[in-house]
Amino acid sequence: MGTITFLLVLSFLVFFHELGHFLAARFFGVKVHVFSIGFGKRIFSKEWKGTTWQFALIPLGGYVKMKGQDDTKPGLQEEGNDSYNNKTPWQRIVILFAGPFANFLLAAILYFVIALGGANSLSPTIGKVQENSPAMRAGIKEGDIIVRINNIEIKTWDQIGKTIISSQGALKFFIERDGQIIAKTINPHISDAQNIFRETIKKRMIGISPAPKLVTIYHDPISAISYAYDKTIESSKMIFQGVQKLIQGIVPTSEVGGVITIGKVISDASESSIIALLAITALISVNLGVLNLLPIPALDGGHIMFNLYEIIAKRKPSDQVFMYLTIAGWVILASLMLLGIYNDINRLLG
Structure with a gap:
């Protein structure tokens, strides 16, 4: 088959x-x-x-x-x-x-x-928090769900990285934990990371990795056009x-x-x-x-x-x-x- x-x-x-x-x-x-x-x-x-x-x-x-x-x-x-x-x-x-x-x-x-x-994407659920990282110092824990960063609503894990990279200074994270929303101010630091081609790059990070959990995002026709355009351009560049x-x-x-x-x-x-x-x-x-x-x-x-x-x-x-x-x-x-x-x-x- x-x-x-x-x-x-x-x-x-x-x-x-x-x-x-x-x-x-x-x-x-x-x-x-x-x-x-x-x-x-x-x-x-x-x-x-x-x-x-x-x-x-x-x-x-x-x-x-x-x-x-x-x-x-x-x-x-x-x-x-x-x-x-x-x-x-x-x-x-x-x-x-x-x-x-x-x-x-x-x-x-x-x-x-x-x-x-x-469309299936990684959930914005935190899997691990690195030792002595900005996230750990701010009190972020495994299992926390990031629902908003500043005024940007977060639905997928990819949005977290893009928001951190494209911003400057400290960020206000809104975390869902045990059914409650908790606000945390985190100042990302510049650290070594690897891109998809395994090259070492400098990147704004807070020291978290995703949990192995998927979320399905349903789009209306207008946002679906934007999603299709972005994915086609992103795939082409890659x-x-x-x-x-x-x-x-x-x-x-x-x-x-x-x-x-x-x-x-x-x-x-x-x-x-x-x-x-x-x-x-x-x-x-x-x-x-x-x-x-x-x-x-x-x-x-x-x-x-x-x-x-x-x-x-x-x-x-x-x-x-x-x-x-x-x-x-x-x-x-x-x-x-x-x-x-x-x-x-x-x-x-x-």
Whole structure:
């Protein structure tokens, strides 16, 4: 069942990505010969409105084949106003960007649905209080629930950290303890901490950690829009930073996961709850959007760079340069896929 869920989720994400390219291409009048979910041998197809819609044997991606575009034939020229190569560079950039944008849009829609259905977050319940910390000196105890900081209502644990970091000076904490509300004034101190990439950073802290307790927050449609926007931006930034830290060597290559890891994460989420499955689907959709925007030839981001070069230089890159860079892009992508599979197998073997 987990494998089926994985294939359905992946196919859905690929379809949405390619649909973005397809709709933008058709908007500019570009003919689309093929809309494919998967690569390799065709296992099912149907002709509709001049496009062959198909499922292929290898379900690890997809593509739209437009008139006048072929990475294996960079010098391809197909005449007519319905040809991709006859569109202006800006129009081609819009067509290329539409795929990743569709992934960001899908993630926002999924986060919106999650917000309406109930988003799970860590409860603002205190688990541990560090020795000699500002919280301990103020009399904070394990099991206390933080309900307000100054005039900011607190519903989740994340809000506590964000409020402390974005503030200055002493803060007034309102704590629920044994059914009563108690006010405590705490002056956070600057201390060493680790971010999600295990880097040591300086951070305003009061010396508390969360209890392993979840709270479900239900949003109205207006606040759900804000939640969806914030989660999509937050996820995008996290993935962009992750790629940057990987290139810098801060994140080890052993952290790179492949299709096996993705499949396991999706399978585990599907067994947990529909909300968990929607959340991981949204995160993977953002991941696809971000990765496809990387300036690697053979990806949308690489093709966008080619078109930006054409705008700046007033000419297209030579066919030879285009082909060499595209092959280099394929080598990079293949290497990353093999690295992910290698890491997956290592994890399975312990």
